[in-house]
Amino acid sequence: xxxxxxxxxxxxxxxxxxAPAIWGSTYIVTSQLLPPDRPFTAALIRCLPAGLLLLxxxxxxxxxADWWRLLVLGAFNIGLFQALLFVAAYRLxxxxxxxxxxxxxxxxMVLAWAVDGRAxxxxxxxxxxAGVAGMAVLLLSPQTRIEPIGVAAALAxxxxxxxxxxxxxxxxLRLPVLALTGWQLTIGGLMLAPAAWLVDAPLPSxxxxxxxxxxxxxxxxxxxxxxxxxxxxxxxxxxxxxxxGLLSPLTAVxxxxxILSQSIxxxxxxxxxxxxxxxxxxxxxxxRTN
Numbered sequence: 001x002x003x004x005x006x007x008x009x010x011x012x013x014x015x016x017x018x019a020p021a022i023w024g025s026t027y028i029v030t031s032q033l034l035p036p037d038r039p040f041t042a043a044l045i046r047c048l049p050a051g052l053l054l055l056x057x058x059x060x061x062x063x064x065a066d067w068w069r070l071l072v073l074g075a076f077n078i079g080l081f082q083a084l085l086f087v088a089a090y091r092l093x094x095x096x097x098x099x100x101x102x103x104x105x106x107x108x109m110v111l112a113w114a115v116d117g118r119a120x121x122x123x124x125x126x127x128x129x130a131g132v133a134g135m136a137v138l139l140l141s142p143q144t145r146i147e148p149i150g151v152a153a154a155l156a157x158x159x160x161x162x163x164x165x166x167x168x169x170x171x172x173l174r175l176p177v178l179a180l181t182g183w184q185l186t187i188g189g190l191m192l193a194p195a196a197w198l199v200d201a202p203l204p205s206x207x208x209x210x211x212x213x214x215x216x217x218x219x220x221x222x223x224x225x226x227x228x229x230x231x232x233x234x235x236x237x238x239x240x241x242x243x244x245g246l247l248s249p250l251t252a253v254x255x256x257x258x259i260l261s262q263s264i265x266x267x268x269x270x271x272x273x274x275x276x277x278x279x280x281x282x283x284x285x286x287x288r289t290n
Contacts, residue, residue, distance in 0.1 A: 009235075016232025017244045019225040024251025026221060028259060030089040033213035035204055039086035040196040045214050047078055048189025050222035054182025062183060066173045070183055073171075077164035077226075078188020083195060084157030091150030093256065100154035106278075107162035108242040115166075130281075134274025162242065168230065169238045177234065181227045246276050 034042055062070050088100070173180055206214075232241045253272070 012232060012235045013240070013244070015228050016236060016241060017247050019229040019232070020245045020248040021251050022220050022225045024248040025255060026085065026217065027089045027093075027252050028255045029213050029217060030086060032259075033209060035206070035210065037090060038196075038200040038203065039090050040083055040192055041200045041203060042086045042214075042217065043082035044189055044192040044196040046217040046222050047082055047185045047192065050218045050226075051182050051185025051187075051189050054178055054223060054227075055186055058176065058179040058182055060175060060179035062179075063174055066171075066175075069167075069171050069173060071187060073164060073168055073173075074184040074187030075191060076160045076167065078184050079191030081157050081160040081164065082188060083192055084153040084160065088150045088154035088157060091147045092154060100151065100158060103155075103275075104158050104162045104165070104242050104245045107159060108166050109239050111162065111166045112238060130274055130278040134271045134278060161245075165233060165242050166238060168233045169241075172234065177231045178227055181223070181230050184230075185222055185226060243280075246280065249276065 030042060092100075175183070229241075232244070249272070
């Protein structure tokens, strides 16, 4: 784990950053390649197979005292977050859905301040204000297509992930990172199973492209990404890890621009720049003060 008096090592930052970069591709994969209107099924297929595979690989049981914490983490980091993520992915443009998630480091900062008593630096407070303002500009832009359920799901999912990041670092369960990842993915996947069964329509016959899309979401978007994410949480300052979530909107916007010819301009572009700039400021401050 990094020293509390030195900047986070760049190797750990770069490895951790792979996770939100992969997650940013969720929106275009979901909207363009998956069967429509099956968010809970997509979340289930993403999480449960990857979790079971990791449990078979690691074969480690949590300590008895850690079981309830593991259930909470599995709910926040996986079950609730993934369900809300795919609801948003089906209903919102990828760039907008991901930008709403960019406020995650600000929520983590508030939790650390309110519960742990760690007051943020002044520049971090200004970054938080700028981020909220930029998000409001982006959402109120005439170019933006607002879908209330999608926006609510994106914001609620961001809150769940922020709580999960903070609790993961706060509790630091006594498990290797792959076992910790496997248990959370399995628990979250089991939580998603009833919703997928009761709410979503059955899957149609899948083509090769759709099968590969589901495999990518599970192996890259769950197994690899979450293993790197939880590794980063154990090694880097909490706010620094959360602020790397800015790569998710960047990836979503770039993929939308390259593949779907989507564009963001004018006041919406200004709002996006302000949001991302605010998160960069949080990352920079955390790197200097930890």
